[in-house]
Amino acid sequence: MTDFSNAMLVFWKDWREMRRNYQVIAPILFVPLIFAVILPSIIFFVPTMFGIPESSFQIIGPIFQSLPPEIREMVATMGGQQQMLYIFGLYFFAPFFLIIPLMASSVLASDSFAGEKDRKTLEALLATPLSDGELLLGKILVSFIPAMAVTVLSFAMYCVVIDLAAMPLFNGAVLLPNLLWTELIFLVTPTVALAGIGVTVIVSFKVKGYREAQQLSAILLIPVLAVIFAEISGLIIFGPLMILILGVGFAALDVVVFKVGIALFNREELLMKGI
Amino acid sequence: MLAVKAEGLTRKFDGFTAVNALSFEVDEGEIFGLLGPNGAGKTTTVRMLSCIISPTSGMATVAGHDIRSNPTGVRRSVGILTENPSLYERLTALENLEFFAQAYGIKESRQRAERIRELLEFFRLWDRKDDKVTVFSKGMKQKLAIARALVHNPTVLFLDEPTAGLDPEAAKLIRDMVTEMSGKERRTILICTHRLEDAERVCTKVMIIKRGAGVVIGSPDELRLRMAGRPRIEVRVKGDGESFADLVRRIPSVIGVDVINGRIVVTSKNPEEAAPEVVRALVNGGAMVLSVNETLPSLEEAYLRLIKEDA
Numbered sequence: 001m002t003d004f005s006n007a008m009l010v011f012w013k014d015w016r017e018m019r020r021n022y023q024v025i026a027p028i029l030f031v032p033l034i035f036a037v038i039l040p041s042i043i044f045f046v047p048t049m050f051g052i053p054e055s056s057f058q059i060i061g062p063i064f065q066s067l068p069p070e071i072r073e074m075v076a077t078m079g080g081q082q083q084m085l086y087i088f089g090l091y092f093f094a095p096f097f098l099i100i101p102l103m104a105s106s107v108l109a110s111d112s113f114a115g116e117k118d119r120k121t122l123e124a125l126l127a128t129p130l131s132d133g134e135l136l137l138g139k140i141l142v143s144f145i146p147a148m149a150v151t152v153l154s155f156a157m158y159c160v161v162i163d164l165a166a167m168p169l170f171n172g173a174v175l176l177p178n179l180l181w182t183e184l185i186f187l188v189t190p191t192v193a194l195a196g197i198g199v200t201v202i203v204s205f206k207v208k209g210y211r212e213a214q215q216l217s218a219i220l221l222i223p224v225l226a227v228i229f230a231e232i233s234g235l236i237i238f239g240p241l242m243i244l245i246l247g248v249g250f251a252a253l254d255v256v257v258f259k260v261g262i263a264l265f266n267r268e269e270l271l272m273k274g275i
Numbered sequence: 276m277l278a279v280k281a282e283g284l285t286r287k288f289d290g291f292t293a294v295n296a297l298s299f300e301v302d303e304g305e306i307f308g309l310l311g312p313n314g315a316g317k318t319t320t321v322r323m324l325s326c327i328i329s330p331t332s333g334m335a336t337v338a339g340h341d342i343r344s345n346p347t348g349v350r351r352s353v354g355i356l357t358e359n360p361s362l363y364e365r366l367t368a369l370e371n372l373e374f375f376a377q378a379y380g381i382k383e384s385r386q387r388a389e390r391i392r393e394l395l396e397f398f399r400l401w402d403r404k405d406d407k408v409t410v411f412s413k414g415m416k417q418k419l420a421i422a423r424a425l426v427h428n429p430t431v432l433f434l435d436e437p438t439a440g441l442d443p444e445a446a447k448l449i450r451d452m453v454t455e456m457s458g459k460e461r462r463t464i465l466i467c468t469h470r471l472e473d474a475e476r477v478c479t480k481v482m483i484i485k486r487g488a489g490v491v492i493g494s495p496d497e498l499r500l501r502m503a504g505r506p507r508i509e510v511r512v513k514g515d516g517e518s519f520a521d522l523v524r525r526i527p528s529v530i531g532v533d534v535i536n537g538r539i540v541v542t543s544k545n546p547e548e549a550a551p552e553v554v555r556a557l558v559n560g561g562a563m564v565l566s567v568n569e570t571l572p573s574l575e576e577a578y579l580r581l582i583k584e585d586a
Contacts, residue, residue: 006378021365119363119364122361123327124355127357129379129380130378268329271327271328
């Protein structure tokens with residue numbers, strides 16, 4: 001039987017360890033900072049100060065063509081800087097918010113599962129009376145909760161950046177959060193984070209340490225990068241349909257990877273592969 | 276009452292047999308030594324007994340719990356010092372013990388705090404309780420890992436190489452602690468070691484294992500007698516023992532004579548009867564006898580002889 005307080009015991013132990021580990025903390029802070037603050041600030045504040053470079057419109061072109069007709073119609077009446085902010089801010093950056101939970105959850109899960117092998121701390125942990133369920137749940141929580149906290153916090157910072165940039169251009173209007181982004185952050189990113197954790201759990205059985213686990217679990221970045229490139233090339237746009245497809249796709253992936261992960265989760269296997 | 280009983284315990288890894296039909300019994304309060312070279316199967320045996328891994332075949336009970344049907348019961352009753360200290364180095368000593376105390380079911384915070392303080396004070400680590408384990412020396416880590424193994428007051432304690440890498444003072448502290456826990460607290464202790472000194476000084480019973488199989492079992496004295504043969508007479512003479520060795524070789528009851536570090540070491544069927552004859556022969560031959568002792572072969576000699584057989 002799984003006692004939730006025991007799972008939380010594992011959670012707090014792992015969290016104390018992780019927050020003192022710069023190898024874990026650095027990527028989960030810096031990557032969101034780049035995607036949520038630095039990159040958007042450069043894109044949205046620099047043109048205000050120095051004007052829009054011609055090359056920007058070359059990128060906007062294909063994305064503009066793939067916008068839903070009603071949005072295209074709305075954007076058509078806007079000026080260049082408004083168009084730029086609206087399309088980039090509300091559509092172009094959305095897929096980057098899939099990378100944040102995916103990267104954070106896989107870094108945290110790699111440290112929690114495979115990191116114990118690296119540090120040779122697994123044996124004493126497995127000798128305790130904590131059940132497989134309590135260990136697994138504790139480690140999933142310590143990967144999921146901080147990953148989602150980072151994602152939501154990044155979203156909040158991104159909203160501030162976009163709205164600060166939008167206010168002078170849209171007569172004080174607040175563009176974010178809107179329904180599409182709220183759905184993306186609160187419905188899709190949790191499924192992405194869980195997929196990252198599930199894949200890392202599976203990978204952790206096959207590898208000897210943190211780095212290997214992290215490298216292998218990065219395989220999940222491939223579909224996310226594909227979405228980003230598809231959007232840049234104008235093949236898709238981050239609209240309601242894409243949110244639905246991603247949400248359902250990642251939820252289905254979660255079911256598969258967690259079924260495999262739970263079936264594989266065996267304390268003995270976990271230990272023997274690491275020694 | 277038996278604290279540990281293993282019957283035909285076997286563990287195979289991909290066709291390799293790490294532990295092969297191991298059977299032994301450990302009484303309550305006993306200090307039992309599993310002695311053997313690296314790779315003999317000691318750690319695998321302890322891992323099976325502490326329910327970290329399962330046996331391929333065979334059975335065992337630990338503190339009255341079956342390792343197959345009640346692994347949680349076993350884990351609750353057992354404290355283990357693993358081969359590596361297995362400590363969370365980014366946590367402090369206190370945080371490590373807090374976590375394990377709770378994991379072993381000590382939910383009451385005052386009881387937990389008292390037990391942790393008692394252990395840290397015993398191991399002289401109380402002043403360092405708020406330091407991260409990463410700054411600890413090897414000896415301090417080993418002591419903390421033993422404290423962790425004891426945090427829930429287990430009835431059975433498994434110690435895998437408890438004095439490995441420790442300085443003589445720390446090693447003695449551990450040995451004294453083991454003896455005290457067995458004597459005063461009636462705790463059953465199973466020690467895995469390849470250090471004969473540990474086995475000889477603290478164990479009440481020793482089992483030598485080789486290639487996963489038990490070779491011989493008994494008290495350290497019994498093993499010496501059974502494996503290394505009969506007692507020997509050791510004579511120290513003034514001058515070089517070699518020049519007087521031939522005098523002793525002529526005695527009919529003497530089986531063998533060696534000169535080790537200048538001392539004449541005599542093997543005889545009956546050392547008690549042979550000793551006066553040896554002294555007489557030496558004195559008559561002009562030797563000045565400084566001392567005569569009856570010695571048993573060391574456990575080390577017995578152990579090495581056994582381990583080298585069929586090597």
